[in-house]
Amino acid sequence: MSSSGAATSVRDEVLAANDAYAASFAKGDLPMPPGRKFAVVTCMDARLDPAKYLGLEEGDAHVIRNAGGLASDDAIRSLIISTSLLGTQEVFIIAHTDCGMLTFTNDVCRDKLREETGADASHIDFLPFPDLEESVRQSLARVRETPFFERIPVSGWVYDVQSGRVSEVS
Amino acid sequence: MSSSGAATSVRDEVLAANDAYAASFAKGDLPMPPGRKFAVVTCMDARLDPAKYLGLEEGDAHVIRNAGGLASDDAIRSLIISTSLLGTQEVFIIAHTDCGMLTFTNDVCRDKLREETGADASHIDFLPFPDLEESVRQSLARVRETPFFERIPVSGWVYDVQSGRVSEVS
Numbered sequence: 001m002s003s004s005g006a007a008t009s010v011r012d013e014v015l016a017a018n019d020a021y022a023a024s025f026a027k028g029d030l031p032m033p034p035g036r037k038f039a040v041v042t043c044m045d046a047r048l049d050p051a052k053y054l055g056l057e058e059g060d061a062h063v064i065r066n067a068g069g070l071a072s073d074d075a076i077r078s079l080i081i082s083t084s085l086l087g088t089q090e091v092f093i094i095a096h097t098d099c100g101m102l103t104f105t106n107d108v109c110r111d112k113l114r115e116e117t118g119a120d121a122s123h124i125d126f127l128p129f130p131d132l133e134e135s136v137r138q139s140l141a142r143v144r145e146t147p148f149f150e151r152i153p154v155s156g157w158v159y160d161v162q163s164g165r166v167s168e169v170s
Numbered sequence: 171m172s173s174s175g176a177a178t179s180v181r182d183e184v185l186a187a188n189d190a191y192a193a194s195f196a197k198g199d200l201p202m203p204p205g206r207k208f209a210v211v212t213c214m215d216a217r218l219d220p221a222k223y224l225g226l227e228e229g230d231a232h233v234i235r236n237a238g239g240l241a242s243d244d245a246i247r248s249l250i251i252s253t254s255l256l257g258t259q260e261v262f263i264i265a266h267t268d269c270g271m272l273t274f275t276n277d278v279c280r281d282k283l284r285e286e287t288g289a290d291a292s293h294i295d296f297l298p299f300p301d302l303e304e305s306v307r308q309s310l311a312r313v314r315e316t317p318f319f320e321r322i323p324v325s326g327w328v329y330d331v332q333s334g335r336v337s338e339v340s
Contacts, residue, residue, distance in 0.1 A: 010208050010260050011325070017225020018336050025334030027217070032270055034216035038180050044232040044248050046204035047197070049221050052228070055187020062214040065235040067248035074244030077296055078214050078237035084283055086270055090180050100202055100256055113254055119317035126247055147289035155181070164195030166188050 030059035032086065038062075039082040041139070042094040043069035043101075047161045050094070054166075062088055068101040069094055070127055071139035080148050091143060091152055094166060095136045096159040101128045132158060136169040200229035202256065208232075209252040211309070212264040213239035213271075217331045220264070224336075232258055238271040239264055240297055241309035250318050261322055263309045264336060266329040271298045271305075302328060306339040 039062035042050050050056065050063050062082045064075050071079075071093060082088045106126055113121045129135040136156040143154045156169040209232035212220050220226065220233050232252045234245050241249075241263060252258045276296055283291045299305040306326040313324045326339040 010206060013206075014208075014224050014262065015336070018223055018334075021223045021225070022333055022335035027334070028332040030217045030331070032215070032217075032268060036180060036183075038184075039214070044209070044234045044252065045202070046229050046231050046233075047200045047202075049226070049228050051219050051221060053188055053191045054184050055191070056216075056219070058219050058222070059216050061216050063216075063235050064214045064237075065233050066244050067234075067251045072244045072247075074236050074242045077242075077294060080283070080291070080294070081237045081270065081279070081296060082214065084286065085274060085279065092184065098202060100251065104255060109251070109255065113250070113318055116254065117318050117320060121250070121318070124247060124250070126251060148283055148287050148291070150287060161200070162198040163192055164188075164197070165192035166185070 027058045034059065034061045034086065034088055036060040037088050038090040038092065039064065039079055039088045040092045040094060041065075041069055041071060041075050041079070042159070043067065043096055043099060045096060045099065048096055048159060053159060053164060062086070068099065068127055068129065068135065069096065070135070071142040072127065076142065076146060079143065083152055084148060089152060091149070091154040092157060093136060093139050093143070093154065094157040094159050095132055096161055097132065098161050099132060102130065102132060104128050133169050197228045204229065204231045204256065204258055206230040207258050208260040208262065209234065209249055209258045210262045210264060211239055211241060211245050211249070212329070213237065213266055213269060215266060215269065215331075218266055218329060223329060223334060232256070238269065238297055238299065238305065239266065240305070241312040242297065246312065246316060249313065253322055254318060259322060261313060261319070261324040262327060263306060263313070263324065264327040264329050265302055265306050266331055267302065268331050269302060272300065272302060274298050303339050310339075
């Protein structure tokens with residue numbers, strides 16, 4: 001735990017929680033490659049705890065998260081490293097109901113940023129989507145069309161934030 | 171839980187874990203914006219469970235993860251959505267010791283991919299880095315130089331995979 005830097009309540013809470021975690025930490029010998037040899041791509045949404053909803057312990061699986069749970073270029077970068085260099089053999093892409101990405105368009109986001117910060121975001125595609133399952137299918141297609149994943153099973157899912165349950169997207 | 175698709179042992183395990191999670195799920199009413207109003211960027215590494223090492227419950231904070239825990243373009247995209255549209259007010263960037271990104275170069279990765287898949291990855295920058303703390307500083311600089319985060323405190327940290335403890339990068 002570091003005591004440097006400006007104190008904030010969130011910082012203090014986070015550091016206290018980390019102190020408690022480290023005090024009873026007994027997983028310091030785990031190897032770098034994921035023990036259960038799979039990777040998950042899911043959304044950054046605060047309501048999602050992929051370790052809990054998929055039953056992951058420390059050391060089990062790579063977890064990649066971004067706004068939307070998309071197979072973005074950066075998620076593809078991470079997945080190539082995961083499968084090619086660190087031995088994962090299966091990929092789960094998991095979006096979720098009530099996703100924030102369903103609630104805005106690039107223009108809405110850019111207008112809000114211009115109003116609030118005066119800065120221009122016209123060069124940024126925020127990758128919003130109007131249809132959840134279709135977005136998952138597009139992510140699946142992106143991964144499956146990438147030649148580096150030819151031997152990797154990839155499946156797409158929706159996590160229901162009301163029930164905690166995942167269901168497959170066909 | 172879905173029973174469709176080809177069965178794999180990992181899939182069966184994951185679905186059984188999800189079934190157990192959903193069976194006692196009692197957090198179906200959480201709002202979309204993170205309750206504790208912060209966002210974390212950290213690595214996809216399997217040994218890291220940010221909810222555990224930072225003390226996060228479902229609904230608390232956005233968690234963005236990629237290979238390296240970098241402020242990549244996609245992490246910046248996610249952070250803008252987090253701060254501008256979903257009300258987060260602080261960002262923690264958390265790399266970790268023994269990161270796989272310290273162990274290869276773009277050329278090593280591209281050669282391996284060409285050998286294993288025959289496919290050309292010369293257009294992909296895998297963003298490996300030779301110095302952990304310097305990488306965190308570069309991510310901090312990227313976020314701080316982005317005009318959309320002017321009022322957002324951003325700090326950089328290293329999580330020690332042997333101790334479970336975070337320490338700040340100055």
